[in-house]
Amino acid sequence: MSCKCNSIVKQAENLKNAKGRIDIIELANSLGLKVYTTAEISVPSFIAYDKENKCYEIFVNSKEKVTRQRFSVAHEIAHFIEHKDKIMEFGIVGRQNDYSLSAKEEAQADTLAANILMPENCLDEYLKNENIGLDTKIDLNIVQKIAKTFEVSLISVIMRLRGLGYYVKYIELY
Ligand SMILES: [Zn+2]
Known part of the structure; x- marks a missing residue:
């Protein structure tokens, strides 16, 4: 794993609660990422760059199971860590919206997401x-x-x- 990836996993470890699970929203927030849960989207999740406010935002589909939602947030955090430049370039990067990222990059994000959780x-x-x-x-x-x-x-x-x-x-x- 790269240094960036090791460091995000370390941060995740530090956000383990008493029950043993990683507080994934807290991890996103600690990176300056806002997480919005909404029923208004048709994909599980995506990450967007807000040019006006110069910030990154994760949108998660509230209709998905909680475990899926958690994995989606971790997956988008992974994109933020590994493919930040592309999110900025494309404006939006989402699951099942792969025109912008390669299968390899999606697989990288899934692997890092699992390591984070x-x-x-x-x-x-x-x-x-x-x-x-x-x-x-x-x-x-x-x-x-x-x-x-x-x-x-x-x-x-x-x-x-x-x-x-x-x-x-x-x-x-x-
Ligand atoms: Zn993705």
């Missing part, structure tokens, strides 16, 4: 407390507990754990 240190600490190691066969029950603690979706937990080298048993999610 589930920082490696926080996840390691949690797993250690639960006696889960690299040789543990992680099942749906464990995935659900982690998802609840970090307030993220099951699929993002599975992908994050696998990315860190943990063994997650095949789980039928749909």
